[in-house]
Amino acid sequence: MSDSRYAAAFARLAAAREGAFVPFTVLGDPDPETSLAVLESFAAGGADMLELGIAFSDPVADGPTIQAADLRALAAGVTPPVALEVLAEFRRRHPELPLGLLLYANLVQRPGPQAFSRRLAAAGADSVLIADLPPEEAAPFARAAKTAGIGLVSMVTPLTRPARLAAIAARGGPYLYVVSRAGVTGRDASLATTAAPLLARLRAVTAIPTLLGFGIGKPAQVRAALAAGATGAISGSAAVEIIARHAPAGRPGPRARRALLAELADFTAAMKAATRRGGA
Amino acid sequence: MRQRGRFGDYGGFYVPEILMPALEELEAAFLAARRDPAFRAELKRLLAEYAGRPTPITLCENLSRHAGWPIALKREDLVHGGAHKTNQVLGQALLARRMGKRRLIAETGAGQHGVATAMMGALFGMPTDVYMGALDVERQALNVFRMRLMGARVIPVESGSRTLKDAINEALRDWATNVRDTHYLLGTVAGPHPYPTLVGEFQRVIGREAKRQFAARFGGAPRAVLACVGGGSNAIGLFKDFIPTKAEIHGIEAGGRGLASGAHGATLQKGTPGILHGAYSYLLHDAHGQITETHSVSAGLDYPGVGPEHSALKDAGRARYWSVTDAEALAAFRLLAETEGIVPALESAHAVAGALKLARRYAREAGLAKADWKKKLKQAILVGLSGRGDKDMETARRLFPELG
Numbered sequence: 103m104s105d106s107r108y109a110a111a112f113a114r115l116a117a118a119r120e121g122a123f124v125p126f127t128v129l130g131d132p133d134p135e136t137s138l139a140v141l142e143s144f145a146a147g148g149a150d151m152l153e154l155g156i157a158f159s160d161p162v163a164d165g166p167t168i169q170a171a172d173l174r175a176l177a178a179g180v181t182p183p184v185a186l187e188v189l190a191e192f193r194r195r196h197p198e199l200p201l202g203l204l205l206y207a208n209l210v211q212r213p214g215p216q217a218f219s220r221r222l223a224a225a226g227a228d229s230v231l232i233a234d235l236p237p238e239e240a241a242p243f244a245r246a247a248k249t250a251g252i253g254l255v256s257m258v259t260p261l262t263r264p265a266r267l268a269a270i271a272a273r274g275g276p277y278l279y280v281v282s283r284a285g286v287t288g289r290d291a292s293l294a295t296t297a298a299p300l301l302a303r304l305r306a307v308t309a310i311p312t313l314l315g316f317g318i319g320k321p322a323q324v325r326a327a328l329a330a331g332a333t334g335a336i337s338g339s340a341a342v343e344i345i346a347r348h349a350p351a352g353r354p355g356p357r358a359r360r361a362l363l364a365e366l367a368d369f370t371a372a373m374k375a376a377t378r379r380g381g382a
Numbered sequence: 383m384r385q386r387g388r389f390g391d392y393g394g395f396y397v398p399e400i401l402m403p404a405l406e407e408l409e410a411a412f413l414a415a416r417r418d419p420a421f422r423a424e425l426k427r428l429l430a431e432y433a434g435r436p437t438p439i440t441l442c443e444n445l446s447r448h449a450g451w452p453i454a455l456k457r458e459d460l461v462h463g464g465a466h467k468t469n470q471v472l473g474q475a476l477l478a479r480r481m482g483k484r485r486l487i488a489e490t491g492a493g494q495h496g497v498a499t500a501m502m503g504a505l506f507g508m509p510t511d512v513y514m515g516a517l518d519v520e521r522q523a524l525n526v527f528r529m530r531l532m533g534a535r536v537i538p539v540e541s542g543s544r545t546l547k548d549a550i551n552e553a554l555r556d557w558a559t560n561v562r563d564t565h566y567l568l569g570t571v572a573g574p575h576p577y578p579t580l581v582g583e584f585q586r587v588i589g590r591e592a593k594r595q596f597a598a599r600f601g602g603a604p605r606a607v608l609a610c611v612g613g614g615s616n617a618i619g620l621f622k623d624f625i626p627t628k629a630e631i632h633g634i635e636a637g638g639r640g641l642a643s644g645a646h647g648a649t650l651q652k653g654t655p656g657i658l659h660g661a662y663s664y665l666l667h668d669a670h671g672q673i674t675e676t677h678s679v680s681a682g683l684d685y686p687g688v689g690p691e692h693s694a695l696k697d698a699g700r701a702r703y704w705s706v707t708d709a710e711a712l713a714a715f716r717l718l719a720e721t722e723g724i725v726p727a728l729e730s731a732h733a734v735a736g737a738l739k740l741a742r743r744y745a746r747e748a749g750l751a752k753a754d755w756k757k758k759l760k761q762a763i764l765v766g767l768s769g770r771g772d773k774d775m776e777t778a779r780r781l782f783p784e785l786g
Contacts, residue, residue, distance in 0.1 A: 158671075158672065159672040160547065160658065160659075160673050162551050162554045163398040163400075173541075176672065181670050181672075182670050183670075207657040208657040208665070208671040209670065209671040209672075210671075211655075211656055211657050212656055212669070212671030213671070233398055235396060236396075236398075236399055238383060238394075239395065258399065259399050259400045261404075261561065261562075262399065262403070263403065266402075270399075281399070281400060284558065284560070284561055284562070285558050286398075286555045
């Protein structure tokens with residue numbers, strides 16, 4: 103079931119000669135109700151799949167923008183169960199859209215990998231990426247995810263050596279998260295030149311779809327990601343910045359909320375348009 | 383990785399993929415250096431000529447008389463820089479040079495590790511950035527000045543609880559971005575493999591010396607060795623060589639305002655296993671796995687995690703972990719100054735307070751009159767005095783206003 107939503111989406115995109123556009127937000131940022139509307143804006147703008155964070159107190163792989171989103175969600179009382187309620191409600195309205203989670207190992211370890219994976223599956227998640235879990239430590243998490251029918255997504259970076267790259271690709275999963283540059287999440291003026299050779303090396307060893315992330319906030323960067331050989335592009339900090347601008351202190355008022363949702367839908371539509379090869 | 387980096391169930395390397403090549407490189411450099419006579423000779427030379435090793439053990443006659451049982455101190459306060467931190471930064475700086483790294487970064491709580499890293503930046507001619515929680519920057523102004531004086535840049539971290547945990551987060555982020563030419567000089571026996579192993583090995587000099595010195599001075603092994611535990615590097619350094627002996631091993635955590643208050647840093651007593659900063663170890667976190675904020679009068683003990691080797695020693699029952707409160711540590715801080723003319727770091731004052739409690743218990747159990755404490759020299763308590771209190775003078779002045 104998990105693979106099937108991703109497989110169907112990637113097949114549809116390939117047939118249409120489009121890349122995937124995948125916006126990211128932290129579930130519950132700036133508050134659970136607005137967050138659900140944020141997910142709807144992504145869908146309305148034409149997002150092909152969503153990457154959704156569960157807020158953690160110490161997100162070391164993320165830059166200041168996403169860390170601030172985590173802290174806004176935590177301040178709004180968003181525990182993992184609350185985040186999964188938001189996800190489950192969105193899933194009821196969108197049965198086909200692939201939904202991936204991005205979180206940190208201790209949120210899985212504390213309740214236990216099996217219990218946590220069952221909760222993810224029950225909420226309607228298709229995949230999970232654990233930001234601080236390299237393959238060497240992943241076995242108990244991978245077993246639990248597989249049992250629950252959740253795809254475990256691996257990460258590769260420009261510093262990943264060839265043998266390791268092949269080993270990671272061999273682990274499978276619905277897609278590979280390809281980090282465009284060394285560092286943490288955040289916007290970058292230019293897409294690093296390291297992405298193209300990395301994607302080429304991956305192509306030589308695997309047919310798994312690749313989503314390029316870190317530093318992608320503009321349509322031109324989406325085009326560059328696809329031109330470099332990625333199957334799609336993930337944009338995190340840019341979308342989160344829009345939320346921070348309209349709702350810096352948590353739940354926005356009605357006017358700020360309308361402006362926020364409209365800007366997010368426009369942003370998504372512009373980024374999605376850039377995935378249409380030969381088109382706009 | 384050639385090793386799994388586990389102490390029992392604890393340890394490992396739970397880090398973003400971008401850091402894995404750097405950890406592999408560091409592990410390889412460490413394993414090779416450990417076998418390299420030239421590296422070992424250079425480290426030994428620096429420990430002697432630069433750091434001032436060996437440090438003595440001091441029998442505290444007045445304090446012992448006060449407690450009714452002999453107490454001796456392993457004097458890491460006499461190491462250059464003022465704390466045990468210098469022992470292991472020398473090792474890591476040599477490794478960084480060996481790996482061809484050009485820049486050093488570090489996190490610091492009380493500032494002692496930052497000072498030690500700044501010393502390495504100056505000594506080895508490497509630009510050095512030190513991340514420090516903004517609250518700790520306020521608490522440890524003197525150490526901030528010392529770091530800057532030696533040419534390091536101190537970067538205050540405003541996020542989270544504005545303490546050591548948040549400084550580690552920022553250092554990890556910097557490292558992830560600049561991993562090609564930067565060595566992260568992690569300050570304690572926590573973090574991902576190989577740090578707990580390599581920091582522990584470099585700190586082991588404390589216990590190796592202490593064991594020999596104690597045997598020469600008093601005969602045999604002490605009845606107990608005791609040290610304060612934040613991340614736990616001075617404690618592991620002291621404990622390691624006593625693990626095969628009969629000595630009791632006691633780790634003293636930060637009891638803060640009391641364990642029932644929730645405002646403490648007693649990770650091993652009140653925590654449960656979890657994953658933070660690259661390792662599986664005891665942790666203070668809530669039912670969902672969010673890290674909880676901690677409190678201690680001592681910035682160096684104000685940390686929700688602990689080195690994985692301590693977690694393993696706890697589970698195995700080989701070491702006992704308990705705590706003293708802020709108030710008890712402050713009383714011991716003052717007592718050591720008044721009775722011996724030694725001003726300990728606030729971290730080390732926790733160990734002294736623990737030793738006083740243990741000494742009184744031993745004396746009571748033995749039915750020993752206070753005046754007879756000298757009869758038990760062979761069963762002395764050996765305390766790791768991890769650092770000197772100069773850095774804490776501003777805090778102490780506020781806490782003891784009657785002294786002017």
